[in-house]
Amino acid sequence: MTIAVVDYGAGNLTSVKKALNSLGQEVVVTCDPEQVSRADKLIVPGVGHFAATSALNGTGLREAIQRVIERERPFLGICLGMQWMFAASTEAPDLAGLGLFRGKCTHFPESVKSPHVGWNDLALVGESQLLRGIPAKAFVYFTHSYRVPVVEQTVATCEYGGLFSAVVEHERIFGVQFHPEKSGSAGKRLLENFCELPC
Amino acid sequence: MLTKRIIACLDVTGGRVVKGVQFLNLRDAGDPAELAEIHSAAGADEIVLLDISASAERRATLLDTVRRAARRLFIPFTVGGGIRSLAEASAVFEAGADKVSINSAALFDPGLIGCIAERFGSQAVIVAIDAKRTSDGHYEAYIRGGRTATGRDACVWAKEAEARGAGEILLTSMDRDGTRVGFDCDLTRAVSDTVRIPVIASGGAGTAEHFISVFQEGHADAALAASILHYGVTELGCLKQNLSVAGIPVRWPC
Numbered sequence: 001m002t003i004a005v006v007d008y009g010a011g012n013l014t015s016v017k018k019a020l021n022s023l024g025q026e027v028v029v030t031c032d033p034e035q036v037s038r039a040d041k042l043i044v045p046g047v048g049h050f051a052a053t054s055a056l057n058g059t060g061l062r063e064a065i066q067r068v069i070e071r072e073r074p075f076l077g078i079c080l081g082m083q084w085m086f087a088a089s090t091e092a093p094d095l096a097g098l099g100l101f102r103g104k105c106t107h108f109p110e111s112v113k114s115p116h117v118g119w120n121d122l123a124l125v126g127e128s129q130l131l132r133g134i135p136a137k138a139f140v141y142f143t144h145s146y147r148v149p150v151v152e153q154t155v156a157t158c159e160y161g162g163l164f165s166a167v168v169e170h171e172r173i174f175g176v177q178f179h180p181e182k183s184g185s186a187g188k189r190l191l192e193n194f195c196e197l198p199c
Numbered sequence: 200m201l202t203k204r205i206i207a208c209l210d211v212t213g214g215r216v217v218k219g220v221q222f223l224n225l226r227d228a229g230d231p232a233e234l235a236e237i238h239s240a241a242g243a244d245e246i247v248l249l250d251i252s253a254s255a256e257r258r259a260t261l262l263d264t265v266r267r268a269a270r271r272l273f274i275p276f277t278v279g280g281g282i283r284s285l286a287e288a289s290a291v292f293e294a295g296a297d298k299v300s301i302n303s304a305a306l307f308d309p310g311l312i313g314c315i316a317e318r319f320g321s322q323a324v325i326v327a328i329d330a331k332r333t334s335d336g337h338y339e340a341y342i343r344g345g346r347t348a349t350g351r352d353a354c355v356w357a358k359e360a361e362a363r364g365a366g367e368i369l370l371t372s373m374d375r376d377g378t379r380v381g382f383d384c385d386l387t388r389a390v391s392d393t394v395r396i397p398v399i400a401s402g403g404a405g406t407a408e409h410f411i412s413v414f415q416e417g418h419a420d421a422a423l424a425a426s427i428l429h430y431g432v433t434e435l436g437c438l439k440q441n442l443s444v445a446g447i448p449v450r451w452p453c
Contacts, residue, residue: 047320
């Protein structure tokens, strides 16, 4: 079973790869649409500006990712990768996200320091395959200035300048705002759960 | 609730962790990869590895050390000390670091901050500021391990670093460094209230009360624990319990 990690130039992918390798999981880091569309499971990571997702457009990567979703293979978006699964972001209003979830990504309010950096706790709000075995109020590591709203498919929320979606899940589609590869035992468990999903 | 972070700092030279008082009387304190893992298990929220090597051949072992330490860590991992270019930063990221800390090089060439942030994201760039109180009550930024004054006001420089793309500020009080009399809360508050990015306080930690003060009065978002940890790693858990009792949100138990 191969997990493809999509490399579209948005940040450092070494730690995602390293974390999966340490769980005994084989990983290919790739920007080749062919390789992406053939993957058994897919991870779209990414940090930084929403505009970075423009590298997924016009390169065949967006279509390749959509094919993986149509084939109902497990798909995990991390941080910017999760934000891209929503319709849009006020950070780059002209760019369209995948629109897998309703709503758009917005900046934290002025009332709190931004970016939101550090360990914050999760509130689990629904049944989840991805969060199986993770304790309620588990601490995970965040670093982001924009966040996505709480939607019907939200399975974990986090509180910082209001509630936002920390984890969304719909059938075989998963998005996490925090960095599981940096989130200690809870993050490790989440990645293990993703690796163990049948494909 | 967002917690206050306790960051364990390891000073490394020639592939070994060293400890001393203000860089004097350096003694071998062990293997960086092993110590990083021990601190992580003991409750550190992040690990910072600071290369204090003076010579090039000792620096050459840095990437190998980073690689070995990163392999065992599931928490954020920062590497600093002598990073001068995008290429040097890239090599450190490639070896497994999540963030780099830059100091002198950022003051020489402030464009370097944006250059690294553009490629790896702002969250990956920490600008370290060594600050010393001036006779008129301001704080001046120093470079070259505190040997050279820059004439730059620490708050003004922090603001500029933020504007150029820094994701966090690692703020060290040179007056307090190694003294164990407590963090400089005035300095920390001055910088923390000037910028909107997180500020990591460093220099002067001796007791749990010092950490409580720097979070409550200094408005710090995180604090560096360096020499205090050399008196036994179990103290990290103890420190977090003390903070928790004082009403400071911490990741504990973790």
